[in-house]
Amino acid sequence: MTEAHVAVVGAGAAGLSLARLLAEPPPGAERLTVVLIETPRARLRPPDRTWCYWSREPDELEAYTAASWGRIRVHGPSGRLVDSGIAPLRYRMIRSADYAREVGARLDVCERVIRLDATVTAVEDRPGGAVVRAVGPDGVAREVHVRWVFDTRPHPLPNARSVLLQHFRGWFVRTVHPAFEPGAAVLMDLRTAQPERGLSFGYVLPFTSRSALVEYTEFSARPLSGAGYEAALHHYTRGVLRLGGFEVEAVEQGAIPMTDGCFSRRTGASVFRIGASGGATRPSTGYTFAAAQRQVRAVADALFAGRTPLPPPAYSRRSRAMDAVLLRALDAGRLDGAAFFERLFTRNEAGRLLRFLDGDTTPLEDLRIGASAPVAPMLRSAAEVPWLRRRVRNSGG
Secondary structure, rough: EEEEEEEEEEHHHHHHHHHHHHHHOOOOOOOEEEEEEOOOOOOHHHOOOOEEEEEEEEOOOOOHHOOOOOOOOEOOOOOOOEEEEEEOOEEEEEEHOOOOOEHHHHHOOOOEEEEOOOOOEEEEEEEOOOEEEOOOOOOOOOEEEEEEEEEOOOOOOOEEEEEEEEEEEEEEEEEOOOOOOOOOOEEOOOOOOOOOOOEEEEEEEEEOOEEEEOOOOOOOOOOOOOOHHHHHHHHHHHOOOOOOOOEEEEEEEEEEEEEEEOOEEEOOEEEEEOHHHOOOOOOOOOOOOHHHHHHHHHHHHHHOOOOOOOOOOOHHHHHHHHHHHHHHHOOOOOOHHHHHHHHHHHHHOOHHHHHOOOOOOOOOHOOOOOOOOHHHHHHHHHHHHHOOOOOOOOOOO
């Protein structure tokens, strides 16, 4: 049996980040003991991928940032280009494998952090705390008794009115000839073939003039087959970007549920959920990392102050209501997604729009941005959303 103040279940972005913060208490704060539990089963671990977000400078995660950009670009369906500086923001990319390695090295030398390889089988509330039951790689049962548990594992999606899947495959490419502009990230290239319902786009993060991450992304009900992603990427890299000769050095793939369901942030007196499981994924974009960082920072501050560490909502009710309308319009097939996002980026200042997508704008700014959206499909969706039943939906995964 292991005893500690805090158990963190899962070592993805949210779990590692919370353990990192708790391992470095501010002066005068209580020094907490932490058990970080990571499954030894490779198939249950999150795959290596890139985490992207935007933030002001200086940024506390600068040491972990693999690349960043001060300009963003959006290509409309017909080729119209929006090229915008976003100062004082920067668009940042962190590689999950690098983050896990570097944070793990810091945790390994912290005496207050215990890293446990085990697969969690149950999390139970107990008077004054909780117990985490797990099984190690040797098959031996383990128990961890703690005051607080923070669970980052995937759980069944909550009942929802609309669910789409953001699914993607990306190639890390190296071209024979210069093909990229390293200073500008392409957030959306809408010159891809659009699905009947939903949205597709290309995404390019250039590292040098000859190397970049190039992705094909869809918002739709179901993922593609492997052959489907390969065909889409071949069309995008050769037919749209016209990269010429290139080599694929690595591949990343993923699927992120986009849902207006209400995620539980507290599942027991001493048990909480954080990260994607705690509602950190923005339903309208799929971005998760920045909101997860806000959650874990608030949790760590509460723990150091001796308060109940309830993770805060990742987004305001106003933001979630707007997302529900957009998801309904896309899911019902009444909104041209490519035209919608082109209008957003052509009619709004880029920095304000990024803050809007992060849920960091005022009601007046939201109204101004909302006025740039197509009126008829959004009003129809807004009128019917309150009357739709929330039901169990298959995430498509």
